Amino acid sequence: MTIKRQLSIVLILPVATACGLVEQVSNGRPFASAPSKSSSASPFQKRVVTVAEAKKILLSWHRAEREAMRQGGTDWSAAEAGLVAEIHRAEVLLDRIQGEKPEVTQDPIIKPRFFIPRAGAGTPWFMADYTHKGNYKRIQVIFARTPAGWRVTAESVRNGKLPTPARDRDGYAIAVAPDDKSRLTISPRQLAQAHARLVATGGDDRRAKRLIAQNIFTWYAGFRKQEQDRLPSKWDLRRNTRAAPEVYALRTTTGSAMVWYGLTEEDTYAARPGARAMTFKDGMADDLSKGKSFRELAVYKRGSQYLSVIPKSPGQTLIYFGRYGYMSITGA
Numbered sequence: 001m002t003i004k005r006q007l008s009i010v011l012i013l014p015v016a017t018a019c020g021l022v023e024q025v026s027n028g029r030p031f032a033s034a035p036s037k038s039s040s041a042s043p044f045q046k047r048v049v050t051v052a053e054a055k056k057i058l059l060s061w062h063r064a065e066r067e068a069m070r071q072g073g074t075d076w077s078a079a080e081a082g083l084v085a086e087i088h089r090a091e092v093l094l095d096r097i098q099g100e101k102p103e104v105t106q107d108p109i110i111k112p113r114f115f116i117p118r119a120g121a122g123t124p125w126f127m128a129d130y131t132h133k134g135n136y137k138r139i140q141v142i143f144a145r146t147p148a149g150w151r152v153t154a155e156s157v158r159n160g161k162l163p164t165p166a167r168d169r170d171g172y173a174i175a176v177a178p179d180d181k182s183r184l185t186i187s188p189r190q191l192a193q194a195h196a197r198l199v200a201t202g203g204d205d206r207r208a209k210r211l212i213a214q215n216i217f218t219w220y221a222g223f224r225k226q227e228q229d230r231l232p233s234k235w236d237l238r239r240n241t242r243a244a245p246e247v248y249a250l251r252t253t254t255g256s257a258m259v260w261y262g263l264t265e266e267d268t269y270a271a272r273p274g275a276r277a278m279t280f281k282d283g284m285a286d287d288l289s290k291g292k293s294f295r296e297l298a299v300y301k302r303g304s305q306y307l308s309v310i311p312k313s314p315g316q317t318l319i320y321f322g323r324y325g326y327m328s329i330t331g332a
Contacts, residue, residue: 047116047172048124048145054114057143057150058128062109069104081144081151083244083262083303087325090303094326097287107132115165115173115250125153125248127165127173140307142248142260154248154260156307156321163252163309176249176257184257185313186211192243192261195306195319199224199263200241210316217306217319227267227282234275240266255312262305269298269331280329289329298331 049057064079073092076085095102112130125144131137142154166174181187186194191211198208198218202225212218224239231237244262251257269278277293280286285300307321 046119048119065104081146090325090327117175118172165250166253174251178247184310188247188249188259196241196243200239213316213318217322232278234272236270238268257310259308265302267300271296284326294331296332300329301327
């Protein structure tokens with residue numbers, strides 16, 4: 001991710017107790033998590049990659065990221081896939097519109113750690129956790145195998161401490177399947193769907209509010225409500241907010257689950273007869289639309305990715321990281 005955006009979305013939070021833990025790919029080929037019962041699988045079953053292979057994949061990706069930025073930052077397909085690539089393109093575009101110079105760090109990767117599930121059903125994936133020389137943050141990247149090779153499909157950054165992913169007796173990371181809610185308050189996919197409802201309703205969905213603890217990353221839902229409240233007279237707004245199909249989750253040593261997931265948003269503004277022209281007022285949308293006025297229709301596309309931790313039942317999920325991409329505003 002670009003350095004500027006990375007710094008703007010990191011939250012420092014301590015690890016809490018189990019009752020309050022703090023802590024897509026759009027091509028139609030979901031990268032599903034491996035089954036959660038990894039520890040009971042045959043010990044002769046292999047990892048999706050070896051640690052040595054994972055390290056090579058990580059370093060190759062870092063080189064591809066730097067090369068993509070050197071080429072202009074408009075094509076991340078050699079390094080990333082799906083929603084994360086779309087968000088990265090959007091970040092670079094918005095940086096340039098706002099007069100900023102987007103960049104990725106040139107510092108070498110150091111102290112990598114790898115959490116690699118057993119090979120099993122679904123598309124192979126693993127998580128790498130690392131830092132850069134001279135940097136105190138640690139970055140987590142999810143690699144999934146795509147038709148083009150291994151690509152990053154989710155990212156997160158942390159300042160403070162996160163739960164530690166658990167390993168089974170053979171040293172494999174323990175993946176939690178998207179629909180597995182055993183010993184958890186909700187399944188990883190249910191979390192993504194609840195978060196989508198929270199955003200779509202401007203924070204008004206009661207069940208989602210019970211499931212997800214409020215913090216700096218839930219302000220976005222409230223911002224969406226403000227958009228609805230500021231809707232000009234004789235304009236209608238239709239929201240289409242969905243959880244991306246790709247969900248990745250790892251069991252932790254405390255029994256919670258670290259979950260990486262994304263949301264896609266498409267808001268359609270339609271004018272009724274007699275409506276005045278509409279312009280977008282908030283900073284990001286105003287910059288993205290370049291101050292254009294819309295008289296009939298406007299379509300605003302956004303995307304976001306998160307790292308959240310689902311606690312052992314009972315308890316609320318807490319969002320640790322959010323990354324937002326303001327994709328496009330089109331219309332007439």
